[in-house]
Amino acid sequence: MTTLHPPATAEPRPAPPPVGRDRRSWTGWGFIGPFVAVFALVFLAPIVYSVYLSLFRDQLIGGTGFVGFDNYRQALQDERFWAALGRVSLFLCVQVPIMLGIALLVALALDSGRLYGKSFFRISIFLPYAVPAVVATLMWGFMYGTRFGLVGDVNEAFGLSLPDPLSPGLVLASIGNIVTWEFVGYNMLIFYAALRVIPHSLYEAAEIDGAGQIRVITAIKLPAIRGALVIATIFSIIGSFQLFNEPSVLQKLAPNAITTDYTPNYYTYSLSFSGQQHNYSATVAIVMGLITMVIAYVVQLRGMRKGV
Amino acid sequence: MTSTVSPASASRTGSASDASGSVPRLRTRQRGSTPGRPRRSVLLTVLTGLVLLYSLVPLVWLVISATKTQEGLSRSFGLWFDGDFALWDNIVDTFTYNEGVFTRWLLNTVLYVGLGAGGATLLAVLGGYALAKFEFPGRRAVFAVVIGAVAVPGTALAVPTFLMFSTMGLTNTPWAVIIPSLISPFGLYLMWVFASEAVPNELLEAARIDGAGELRTFFLVVLPLLAPGIVTVSLFTMVATWNNYFLPLIMLKDPDWYPLTLGLHSWNDQAATAGGQPVFHLVITGSLITIVPLIAAFLLLQKYWQSGLSAGSVKE
Numbered sequence: 001m002t003t004l005h006p007p008a009t010a011e012p013r014p015a016p017p018p019v020g021r022d023r024r025s026w027t028g029w030g031f032i033g034p035f036v037a038v039f040a041l042v043f044l045a046p047i048v049y050s051v052y053l054s055l056f057r058d059q060l061i062g063g064t065g066f067v068g069f070d071n072y073r074q075a076l077q078d079e080r081f082w083a084a085l086g087r088v089s090l091f092l093c094v095q096v097p098i099m100l101g102i103a104l105l106v107a108l109a110l111d112s113g114r115l116y117g118k119s120f121f122r123i124s125i126f127l128p129y130a131v132p133a134v135v136a137t138l139m140w141g142f143m144y145g146t147r148f149g150l151v152g153d154v155n156e157a158f159g160l161s162l163p164d165p166l167s168p169g170l171v172l173a174s175i176g177n178i179v180t181w182e183f184v185g186y187n188m189l190i191f192y193a194a195l196r197v198i199p200h201s202l203y204e205a206a207e208i209d210g211a212g213q214i215r216v217i218t219a220i221k222l223p224a225i226r227g228a229l230v231i232a233t234i235f236s237i238i239g240s241f242q243l244f245n246e247p248s249v250l251q252k253l254a255p256n257a258i259t260t261d262y263t264p265n266y267y268t269y270s271l272s273f274s275g276q277q278h279n280y281s282a283t284v285a286i287v288m289g290l291i292t293m294v295i296a297y298v299v300q301l302r303g304m305r306k307g308v
Numbered sequence: 309m310t311s312t313v314s315p316a317s318a319s320r321t322g323s324a325s326d327a328s329g330s331v332p333r334l335r336t337r338q339r340g341s342t343p344g345r346p347r348r349s350v351l352l353t354v355l356t357g358l359v360l361l362y363s364l365v366p367l368v369w370l371v372i373s374a375t376k377t378q379e380g381l382s383r384s385f386g387l388w389f390d391g392d393f394a395l396w397d398n399i400v401d402t403f404t405y406n407e408g409v410f411t412r413w414l415l416n417t418v419l420y421v422g423l424g425a426g427g428a429t430l431l432a433v434l435g436g437y438a439l440a441k442f443e444f445p446g447r448r449a450v451f452a453v454v455i456g457a458v459a460v461p462g463t464a465l466a467v468p469t470f471l472m473f474s475t476m477g478l479t480n481t482p483w484a485v486i487i488p489s490l491i492s493p494f495g496l497y498l499m500w501v502f503a504s505e506a507v508p509n510e511l512l513e514a515a516r517i518d519g520a521g522e523l524r525t526f527f528l529v530v531l532p533l534l535a536p537g538i539v540t541v542s543l544f545t546m547v548a549t550w551n552n553y554f555l556p557l558i559m560l561k562d563p564d565w566y567p568l569t570l571g572l573h574s575w576n577d578q579a580a581t582a583g584g585q586p587v588f589h590l591v592i593t594g595s596l597i598t599i600v601p602l603i604a605a606f607l608l609l610q611k612y613w614q615s616g617l618s619a620g621s622v623k624e
């Protein structure tokens with residue numbers, strides 16, 4: 001701490017500047033400037049560029065020409081896009097509640113103080129988060145195998161005939177399982193961290209009122225962590241709509257069940273990198289981004305308003 | 309004059325760092341969640357144990373499978389060992405197969421994580437501190453735009469970013485992966501919350517009265533106070549970069565620049581291509597090697613990132 005000595009040539013000390021929030025000057029830009037600069041390059045510029053791209057089209061005659069909103073019109077009538085959107089919406093409605101429900105139950109169990117080996121539970125359930133989505137999918141892909149995988153082993157050992165998890169009817173559920181496995185612990189930790197900071201006095205008050213465990217959970221704990229619940233829900237919605245890694249890695253294992261337009265993201269990827277339709281791909285991405293933002297915004301408004 | 313000033317500021321720094329360094333952790337320990345001392349419940353432990361099994365079984369499968377030869381993989385039961393214990397052979401094979409390309413991927417990943425996650429953490433720490441402790445023109449706008457940007461699907465940006473980078477000649481170079489990794493809105497948010505809590509305004513005032521410049525104040529006074537938050541953000545940005553797949557997938561063509569995720573995926577696909585040699589035992593062993601460093605980091609740094617997270621949830 002001796003290094004805190006002011007420079008030897010201490011200039012006459014100016015009047016102490018106002019500090020913190022009162023200090024309205026450009027000094028803050030020195031610190032946030034680098035972030036904003038890179039942010040503009042990798043977030044804002046691509047957004048502007050993709051809006052620009054979406055207004056043009058590569059035509060057979062005359063090269064790239066301005067087409068106004070034609071690409072958007074095409075996207076809104078594109079059955080492949082709607083089918084992909086339907087798939088991720090179904091995924092969202094089933095997988096996200098299951099995942100967040102399990103995460104919440106585990107967080108409440110950890111927070112209740114009634115578990116043996118609490119910290120072991122907390123860290124172990126969180127660990128899958130550290131596994132890359134690609135590795136998780138490769139792993140589960142192996143295990144799903146009905147011939148060499150764990151599913152096949154179980155069938156053989158118990159004389160069962162479990163259905164193929166990678167068949168067209170089940171593959172979405174199998175992807176849901178992988179995503180749940182990856183993120184249950186992460187969400188659990190978010191909820192748990194929020195539960196830990198609930199002031200103790202609230203519990204004491206509840207105890208005096210003779211409130212039971214369930215009542216404490218519904219009247220104190222859940223309202224107190226509503227912010228965390230809303231944030232986790234929004235992140236999960238965004239994650240579901242962006243679904244790409246899992247289906248694209250499984251695609252080679254289940255080429256009949258997973259098409260290259262399986263999710264909206266996969267579709268934009270294929271349009272751009274296999275089809276070279278960059279303009280249309282950018283349009284689909286924008287439409288998808290807008291839908292995501294609107295839904296995230298609605299969830300946030302509703303979530304924050306609910307129950308005072 | 310200097311000698312009278314520094315001890316005062318030093319002692320203030322010391323006490324403040326003691327206090328706020330341990331506040332989040334103390335808080336978690338002191339505030340027992342439920343009144344009194346609840347009895348432990350076997351039933352609840354068993355039920356939560358089911359989720360624990362679900363989380364751990366695939367990892368156990370991975371560890372066990374990494375000890376098997378390619379034939380052993382299909383021959384033996386998935387959750388038990390095969391006769392041959394081939395873990396060391398597999399590890400050696402993984403690193404030497406195809407002229408040691410796995411080592412190259414590992415080094416690439418370390419490079420991307422070092423520069424990408426390191427840079428992302430630095431930018432988030434600087435930016436979070438600015439948002440928490442300075443009032444500057446455009447502060448609200450910056451905040452609104454960054455929070456709004458979280459909702460933009462990253463993949464929606466991918467195609468235009470790729471096209472932009474390709475006109476700039478950046479695709480198929482490490483920069484194409486590193487530069488987009490430098491932004492972590494979540495990290496910025498977490499650092500903002502953390503810095504507002506952990507850095508007392510009086511301390512900044514004291515440092516400025518002592519004549520310390522802004523940079524000096526930041527590095528000597530603020531940075532130590534932010535340590536738990538920095539560990540948390542760097543772990544999470546590290547996971548994000550280490551696990552990144554989509555970005556390198558679109559940006560990189562040359563396998564020499566692949567990170568581990570992309571490389572493992574290409575090995576896995578090898579069996580599906582005509583004439584390709586299946587190397588599933590290497591995919592599995594390589595996967596294990598890929599996840600070990602991250603899991604080790606999370607386990608070793610538990611105390612820090614968990615306190616960082618609980619501080620982050622105060623404002624949510």
